Amino acid sequence: xxxxxxxxxxxxxxxxxxxxxxxxxxxxxxxxxxxxxxxxxxxxxxxxxxxxxxxxxxxxxxxxxxxxxxxxxxxxxxxxxxxxxxxxxxxxxxxxxxxxxxxxxxxxxxxxxxxxxxxxxxxxxxxxxxxxxxxxxxxxxxxxxxxxxxxxxxxxxxxxxxxxxxxxxxxxxxxxxxxxxxxxxxxxxxxxxxxxxxxxxxxxxxxxxxxxxxxxxxxxxxxxxxxxxxxxxxxxxxxxxxxxxxxxxxxxxxxxxxx
Amino acid sequence: xxxxxxxxxxxxxxxxxxxxxxxxxxxxxxxxxxxxxxxxxxxxxxxxxxxxxxxxxxxxxxxxxxxxxxxxxxxxxxxxxxxxxxxxxxxxxxxxxxxxxxxxxxxxxxxxxxxxxxxxxxxxxxxxxxxxxxxxxxxxxxxxxxxxxxxxxxxxxxxxxxxxxxxxxxxxxxxxxxxxxxxxxxxxxxxxxxxxxxxxxxxxxxxxxxxxxxxxxxxxxxxxxxxxxxxxxxxxxxxxxxxxxxxxxxxxxxxxxxxxxxxxxxxxxxxxxxxxxxxxxxxxxxxxxxxxxxxxxxxxxxxxxxxxxxxxxxxxxxxxxxxxxxxxxxxxxxxxxxxxxxxxxxxxxxxxxxxxxxxxxxxxxxxxxxxxxxxxxxxxxxxxxxxxxxxxxxxxxxxxxxxxxxxxxxxxxxxxxxxxxxxxxxxxxxxxxx
Numbered sequence: 078x079x080x081x082x083x084x085x086x087x088x089x090x091x092x093x094x095x096x097x098x099x100x101x102x103x104x105x106x107x108x109x110x111x112x113x114x115x116x117x118x119x120x121x122x123x124x125x126x127x128x129x130x131x132x133x134x135x136x137x138x139x140x141x142x143x144x145x146x147x148x149x150x151x152x153x154x155x156x157x158x159x160x161x162x163x164x165x166x167x168x169x170x171x172x173x174x175x176x177x178x179x180x181x182x183x184x185x186x187x188x189x190x191x192x193x194x195x196x197x198x199x200x201x202x203x204x205x206x207x208x209x210x211x212x213x214x215x216x217x218x219x220x221x222x223x224x225x226x227x228x229x230x231x232x233x234x235x236x237x238x239x240x241x242x243x244x245x246x247x248x249x250x251x252x253x254x255x256x257x258x259x260x261x262x263x264x265x266x267x268x269x270x271x272x273x274x275x276x277x278x279x280x281x282x283x284x285x286x287x288x289x290x291x292x293x294x295x296x297x298x299x300x301x302x303x304x305x306x307x308x309x310x311x312x313x314x315x316x317x318x319x320x321x322x323x324x325x326x327x328x329x330x331x332x333x334x335x336x
Numbered sequence: 337x338x339x340x341x342x343x344x345x346x347x348x349x350x351x352x353x354x355x356x357x358x359x360x361x362x363x364x365x366x367x368x369x370x371x372x373x374x375x376x377x378x379x380x381x382x383x384x385x386x387x388x389x390x391x392x393x394x395x396x397x398x399x400x401x402x403x404x405x406x407x408x409x410x411x412x413x414x415x416x417x418x419x420x421x422x423x424x425x426x427x428x429x430x431x432x433x434x435x436x437x438x439x440x441x442x443x444x445x446x447x448x449x450x451x452x453x454x455x456x457x458x459x460x461x462x463x464x465x466x467x468x469x470x471x472x473x474x475x476x477x478x479x480x481x482x483x484x485x486x487x488x489x490x491x492x493x494x495x496x497x498x499x500x501x502x503x504x505x506x507x508x509x510x511x512x513x514x515x516x517x518x519x520x521x522x523x524x525x526x527x528x529x530x531x532x533x534x535x536x537x538x539x540x541x542x543x544x545x546x547x548x549x550x551x552x553x554x555x556x557x558x559x560x561x562x563x564x565x566x567x568x569x570x571x572x573x574x575x576x577x578x579x580x581x582x583x584x585x586x587x588x589x590x591x592x593x594x595x596x597x598x599x600x601x602x603x604x605x606x607x608x609x610x611x612x613x614x615x616x617x618x619x620x621x622x623x624x625x626x627x628x629x630x631x632x633x634x635x636x637x638x639x640x641x642x643x644x645x646x647x648x649x650x651x652x653x654x655x656x657x658x659x660x661x662x663x664x665x666x667x668x669x670x671x672x673x674x675x676x677x678x679x680x681x682x683x684x685x686x687x688x689x690x691x692x693x694x695x696x697x698x699x700x701x702x703x704x705x706x707x708x709x710x711x712x713x714x715x716x717x718x719x720x721x722x723x724x725x726x727x728x729x730x731x732x733x734x735x736x737x738x739x740x741x742x743x744x745x746x747x748x749x750x751x752x753x754x755x756x757x758x759x760x761x762x763x764x765x766x767x768x769x770x
Contacts, residue, residue, distance in 0.1 A: 127728050130720050155730035167725035171743025171750075180739060181729035218743070235729060 079105045079142050081243050087136035088125045095121040095332050097299040105242060105274040110285055113296035114318055116331035119278045120164060123247040127161040128154055156185055158242030162232035162249050169219040177219045178238050204237045209260045225252040233264040245276045250284040262287030282314035295321055297330035345398055347371060350486055357454045360461055370475040370485035377479040382605050384663045384697060385634035392480055392577050395518040395548040399489050402430040412542050415511055418756040425450060425506040427492045431517040449495040453522050456493035463495060467526055472555040472583040480579045484520055484551045491522035501532035505753045512541040518548030524555050527562035534565040534753050541573035554582040558590035567752045569597040569761045576602035588614030594621040595751045597761045603631060609638040612646035620649045624748040626768040627660030638667040641677040650681035653744050654694055655769060661693035672703040679709040686744055687717050741769050
């Protein structure tokens with residue numbers, strides 16, 4: 078079993094404090110969901126875990142099986158087992174999706190032990206089928222000209238090919254229609270197992286109709302303010318966030334505001 | 337100010353070189369007149385690059401004798417790798433010596449001409465007289481075109497007759513392996529009405545240094561409804577002063593596409609101009625460049641629209657490292673009367689080191705109201721968010737940069753029609769950006 082421990086995490090972007098002490102522990106075989114309204118720091122948490130160059134951790138720790146994640150470069154974090162499905166993935170002209178994914182897989186392997194081309198293509202084809210992606214997307218340039226939905230599927234495709242220990246999915250459901258949502262959920266559910274842990278960041282409960290989380294956390298004002306089981310997500314869907322705000326005496330849930 | 341330049345070649349030298357190649361009198365006269373004009377003519381004025389102190393005139397010898405190749409097995413390994421095994425239409429020049437030629441028998445029978453330029457001057461005088469430095473490039477334009485005409489010492493001629501589409505590419509390889517050699521090469525390509533051809537040329541130095549001049553002119557003529565695809569990979573050694581002028585003239589419904597990989601290690605001035613003379617003609621130019629060391633380069637790409645409904649596309653991507661500098665001028669010019677013309681261009685420069693310099697300079701000159709035009713230009717470093725994205729998949733920073741750079745230069749690599757040449761350009765890029 079692997080464990081990702083986030084402790085007292087404080088993060089700034091361009092001098093502005095966004096996260097003000099986040100604590101979450103995720104084990105493999107667990108699915109965690111982080112919910113919360115816009116502007117409460119959810120995506121900042123995702124970016125800080127992966128090491129986005131604009132986000133500065135000012136306090137706290139992130140450890141993966143006791144290893145200091147914050148001391149690692151972005152690529153080292155990835156090779157250590159972390160993955161982030163990004164909300165706004167970059168477009169890279171001239172680099173085909175397939176070449177990129179092979180490079181990513183080979184980055185985890187010793188020189189001389191690269192993944193065989195045949196095996197790679199077979200696996201890519203089957204995963205693309207799961208995600209109902211056109212086969213020609215393998216030869217298109219990475220995210221260039223992809224629709225919003227295609228980009229999301231492509232993020233999940235990468236996750237399925239790379240098979241990380243922990244995946245953080247940053248609003249993977251936003252902008253997806255119901256069919257696409259089901260397909261993406263199928264992909265994520267395929268990954269479930271004792272060697273995989275997942276942190277799903279979302280505004281909406283509807284994704285959680287297809288992927289049942291073990292733990293649900295609510296973020297407001299840059300902190301986790303409430304945690305619970307799947308029933309918490311249902312309650313949020315039915316009643317919104319106002320009852321939590323009332324319970325905690327929060328007037329404005331966005332960061333930069335204090336209770 | 338007019339700079340008087342003492343030329344190393346006299347009229348007598350030019351006359352005797354011309355005579356030794358049994359050139360017709362008209363051609364000898366053309367050379368002699370050009371030589372006389374060269375003394376007084378000014379240098380070209382590539383926008384934003386001062387070349388007044390560049391040495392375009394000195395060279396150790398005008399011509400060197402080199403061996404011919406009786407079979408492709410005799411080629412140097414570097415050259416062998418850029419010839420595909422099934423390459424049927426091939427001209428190889430060894431420094432200044434025509435060294436190997438082959439042309440598909442069927443094409444010969446159908447009237448295709450592929451020959452070295454000297455043979456063309458002797459045996460295809462009418463075609464040469466019609467097209468050689470008459471319309472696309474003129475000897476009296478400036479000092480370097482005049483010198484080119486006077487001192488021409490190599491090159492090739494390709495003629496494609498009416499309505500013939502040549503399926504396999506025609507390849508020309510100019511091998512440079514003698515430090516003393518100078519290349520006054522001329523490629524003349526005529527695609528007659530309704531014909532189609534793909535031509536790929538390689539300039540390849542197998543020695544690390546050069547002492548001579550590379551003064552290269554290509555002229556491409558696409559007659560009505562003809563289509564010419566022109567690919568080039570230039571890898572000339574440090575030490576040359578390179579002037580390379582590639583121009584095309586497209587008549588009605590004709591199409592000229594350029595894919596130029598400019599990988600010289602020498603200082604280089606490049607002019608790539610397409611004249612869209614006929615209605616509905618198309619000019620598509622793609623250029624990629626890698627500059628390194630202390631190289632200074634200027635790449636001017638022009639598409640000039642005369643024809644109605646003509647379409648001109650310019651794409652230029654440059655990577656600059658070390659203390660290299662380069663200017664990328666893109667000029668879309670629409671003449672009065674060229675209604676419905678479309679001129680688009682995109683110039684992007686990627687800087688890999690703080691001392692590198694790059695300037696993307698898009699220019700639109702429009703003398704007609706009923707047209708469309710657009711340009712995009714950018715100069716910058718590798719996007720940190722692109723690197724972050726690639727690295728977040730486990731790819732090292734170095735490999736991520738490599739992927740971004742190769743992707744940036746892919747527009748030319750991907751369209752080169754010969755596998756060996758595509759691979760060569762990829763390897764040259766790899767070597768130059770490392």
